[in-house]
Amino acid sequence: MSNGNFPFSKFSILVWRAIELSAILMLIYALAAPPPILVTLGPAQTVQTTNPKIGVHTRLTDEADEWKIQKTLAMVREMGAPWIVEYFPWGYIEFNEGQYDWAHADLVVDHAERQGLRVIARLGFVPLWARPRDSTPSYLDESRYQYFAEFVAQFVTHFKGRIEYVIIWNEPNVNFEWGYQGVRPEGYTKLLATVYPRAKQADPAIQILAGALAPTLAPPGSVDAMNDLEYLQKMYDAGAKDFFDLLAVHAYGWTSPADEPPAANRVNFRRTELLREIMIQNGDASKQVMITEGGWNDHPRWTKAVRPAERIAYTLHAYDLCRQWDWVEACAMWAFRYPFPTQTYSDYFTFVTPDFNPKPIYYEIQKYATGR
Amino acid sequence: MKFKNMRPDGKRPRSKVLSNLKPGTLPVVMMALIIIVGYALVNGLPKPPAKPDATWSRLSTTGVFRIGIDPSFPPFESEDGKGHLKGLDIALVDEMVQQWSRESLTTTVHAEYVYTGFDGLYDALRAGQFDAIVSALPYDAKRTEDVYFSHAYFDGGPYIVVREQDTITKTHADLEGKRIGIELGSTGDAFARRWQKRFQYDLREFNLPGEALRALKQGEVDAVFTDLIAFNEFARTNAGGKTVGTPLVHEYLVVAVRKDSPTLLAQINAVITAMKNDGRLERLYKQWLVEGE
Numbered sequence: 001m002s003n004g005n006f007p008f009s010k011f012s013i014l015v016w017r018a019i020e021l022s023a024i025l026m027l028i029y030a031l032a033a034p035p036p037i038l039v040t041l042g043p044a045q046t047v048q049t050t051n052p053k054i055g056v057h058t059r060l061t062d063e064a065d066e067w068k069i070q071k072t073l074a075m076v077r078e079m080g081a082p083w084i085v086e087y088f089p090w091g092y093i094e095f096n097e098g099q100y101d102w103a104h105a106d107l108v109v110d111h112a113e114r115q116g117l118r119v120i121a122r123l124g125f126v127p128l129w130a131r132p133r134d135s136t137p138s139y140l141d142e143s144r145y146q147y148f149a150e151f152v153a154q155f156v157t158h159f160k161g162r163i164e165y166v167i168i169w170n171e172p173n174v175n176f177e178w179g180y181q182g183v184r185p186e187g188y189t190k191l192l193a194t195v196y197p198r199a200k201q202a203d204p205a206i207q208i209l210a211g212a213l214a215p216t217l218a219p220p221g222s223v224d225a226m227n228d229l230e231y232l233q234k235m236y237d238a239g240a241k242d243f244f245d246l247l248a249v250h251a252y253g254w255t256s257p258a259d260e261p262p263a264a265n266r267v268n269f270r271r272t273e274l275l276r277e278i279m280i281q282n283g284d285a286s287k288q289v290m291i292t293e294g295g296w297n298d299h300p301r302w303t304k305a306v307r308p309a310e311r312i313a314y315t316l317h318a319y320d321l322c323r324q325w326d327w328v329e330a331c332a333m334w335a336f337r338y339p340f341p342t343q344t345y346s347d348y349f350t351f352v353t354p355d356f357n358p359k360p361i362y363y364e365i366q367k368y369a370t371g372r
Numbered sequence: 373m374k375f376k377n378m379r380p381d382g383k384r385p386r387s388k389v390l391s392n393l394k395p396g397t398l399p400v401v402m403m404a405l406i407i408i409v410g411y412a413l414v415n416g417l418p419k420p421p422a423k424p425d426a427t428w429s430r431l432s433t434t435g436v437f438r439i440g441i442d443p444s445f446p447p448f449e450s451e452d453g454k455g456h457l458k459g460l461d462i463a464l465v466d467e468m469v470q471q472w473s474r475e476s477l478t479t480t481v482h483a484e485y486v487y488t489g490f491d492g493l494y495d496a497l498r499a500g501q502f503d504a505i506v507s508a509l510p511y512d513a514k515r516t517e518d519v520y521f522s523h524a525y526f527d528g529g530p531y532i533v534v535r536e537q538d539t540i541t542k543t544h545a546d547l548e549g550k551r552i553g554i555e556l557g558s559t560g561d562a563f564a565r566r567w568q569k570r571f572q573y574d575l576r577e578f579n580l581p582g583e584a585l586r587a588l589k590q591g592e593v594d595a596v597f598t599d600l601i602a603f604n605e606f607a608r609t610n611a612g613g614k615t616v617g618t619p620l621v622h623e624y625l626v627v628a629v630r631k632d633s634p635t636l637l638a639q640i641n642a643v644i645t646a647m648k649n650d651g652r653l654e655r656l657y658k659q660w661l662v663e664g665e
Binding site: 298300301302303307308309310311312313341343344345357359360361363364 | 442444445490491494512514515555556557558561562565577578579580
């Protein structure tokens, strides 16, 4: 009907104009925003290295951007390291019981494979549903061991043929890493005994790494930690021998050179040899060792740090020692790169900054490993 | 009263300027004028003094300035084993408390040091265990969400060091194709590697900065990239070298305070600025970094 009046009020027109303007602005924004970075796996690469035991612990767990995952792993390859250790938290993958989200883990493994890297998977971090309220993610009650074993079985099944090594837990000789339950080698051994047969059932070729003990001189009876040498012997005493294929070792040098002789009362890189001796004493000489964390720190203020030049020299020497040790299969130093700065001394363990600037140690390892 | 050209409705006639304006323009102009005048008034008028923050108020009342420090970093801070602190940072704090005592407070201010491991300084500051961190603290842009940083009082970045008779080198670009001595793994090393291809540096690596500086003295390298601390330590017993230009990379040292302490921050900045202007800061450099005490 038209009686000469405009059919809409001025207010309605204003509203429509506002909607039109918003639509135009949104369109402009959409056109102006950079497109997401297209990441493709790219051609298969191989690692060129003079020392096939060189490795690094990467920190891709919290790295969300695929291009950053790819770039990190490409830089590992270009440095001449064929091995990476990476953390795959149970709680991230099986957030809800029985539901597995492999998306992020697949990204990491797919890119690592494409870069020619071999992945040693560290498993741990208890999901909320598998632990009591107000407990830490490192708390796992014995009654829940079979849940973790099931997760490990699912993990090795999913990555069958792509991941050959898994580390069961991290530094269980430290109370914090054992969920503040009180350090118990017997408890950890029982965990190994629960996980091992289930993992082998899922993938007979999988290699189970145990230990990953924190090197520590904790006094007897300490509530915080147990001496790693004592802990390993107690693992054997509890029957751990039949439930792992390789021993994971954390080999930090602190302020000592790589070749400083080992001693029970010293934490240094060659403390690895003392752990090896315990393996031999317990009839496990045929098993290999993998160093899955280790290295030196060059923070200018930290009391356990060394000067940058010393860090470089000691790290290269350590890689060389590993090459000589026929009982060591891989030597992965902590840590290649963090996704973001930790704002602590820990940033001075890395080889590459969060924004991908290689530190001099990166170039020196590259020179050592590739001759470039 | 009758106006010439009186409108038929009896109202006053509009001026020509107003008559020529498009409808709707006048309110916009008026609004703009109000905003401009209002802004000028608000910003032009003297403001009442801002209320001091709680930290500064407490400091003013009690005369205690609590400082977080890790006394393990000479020549900035170290302890003699008997509880006596010394170093550039201690001297800087002394200047602060003296200036505050002189100028703005009725009470005498003195410093109380709270020993804290370097990694724990930020957390302890936020937990209120002290008022400020004065501990050769490097500026960190990512921390600005959590704390306020003062003006820089020192730049610990590497400089170019050349022999005394070198009058050509002013910047790193003047060292094309030259032999550069660096401490392996240092910030100077990282800088040199970044520019190596562009300027064809012939890099010579040393384990310690002193070794690189000795090589400069002996003519084995043409320049060294190292920081002022290392250079001054070497220069105390070895003449013949000098720094040129500005730092190759900036590594500013600053004081940090909590975000609830803007007055304290302003007071610290005032002291640092005054010390820069009147030469006191330069004298502290000379005392602690050049002469060594």
